[in-house]
Amino acid sequence: MRVVVPLSVTRPKSRLAPVLSPAERRAFALVSCRDVVDAARDAGLDPELLVTEHVDVDAPATVDDRPLTEAVNAVLADAEPDADRPVCVLMADLALATPTAVSRLVDAAGDVVIAPGRGGGTNALVVRHPEFRVDYHGASFRDHRAAAESLDASATVVDSMRLSTDVDEPADLVEVLLHGPGEAPGWLRERGVSLSVGDGRVGVTRPGTDG
């Protein structure tokens, strides 16, 4: 199965600004991307990057500086996916992804398999229909289900906390620190980012920042 990992490094992870500097946010995006690539490889897959510019991640890469939706749709139009030649699109910020979680995704049956993200997003897809196209704006989970329905394509939803956790906001770093299987948790700890335990949900803290 073709596995495409889109990564934009134009202004990566701007909502992590309370905790990480611009250079750190870019570095963290790369660390997370490497973890996603490793998880896919350990699931027996051969991931390739779809990047806005060349990055230091050891995987085959296509450079496409268009916005995410357009770049992914160009891949789908070119690939013409079907049951025999599915295409998986796995976001580069899924720092909780494990080989098991990726295997559950790619092994799920369906013309379109969707792993929803928090807040209505789409964190991972498997496409087995040549006409399905993505639209990552807004409530894309809902829109992708509707798009599958309009094609009479079967849609399957994968119920995974790991794949639902894209790392956009400081609160998401809690999940990386607690559940990340790769290099990202250690990278954060080395920079002083740690859990802040009080009442209610756990947060993160970093000396000298707002986080």
Add this chain to the structure above:
Amino acid sequence: MRVVVPLSVTRPKSRLAPVLSPAERRAFALVSCRDVVDAARDAGLDPELLVTEHVDVDAPATVDDRPLTEAVNAVLADAEPDADRPVCVLMADLALATPTAVSRLVDAAGDVVIAPGRGGGTNALVVRHPEFRVDYHGASFRDHRAAAESLDASATVVDSMRLSTDVDEPADLVEVLLHGPGEAPGWLRERGVSLSVGDGRVGVTRPGTDG
């Protein structure tokens, strides 16, 4: 398997105050609890409530007005769970729970099976060890893994977005509206709570409130 659903109605869901009035928060807590009970029943289980006072939910109930940790530990001390007589503890606010998700939880092997919640919590447990006790304060997911380890008990983690989503904050209502399988999404819509779609993660809005 014994399935205990703890529900506190002392000051339920106070962090939903931007969107729901106190009376509505209590009513929503009961609607969510009924959805959890239905999901467990449809998974072939026989759930019972552990409540701080009598509530209008159609299920056998034990009233215990102590804090959650103490009340659950009293159940575990009394039950002396083991592999033949496991005890499942399923939070009443898991409004995304489906029979499939509950089945994945109760069917998972392990002396202690944990479904982590967002922000370091523990949303559901299966206990098959007589000495395991809970502590829901702070980063309970981490603490429960450590508690299992200290007993030489095997610990299994269930990777489920549905079970990871306890509904505490307005952002969590997005997940209920998009993914809730029971009555809770319709209950919210009837009160004018709807998705707010802009850039980034989807939020919720309700005319006349801060939400």
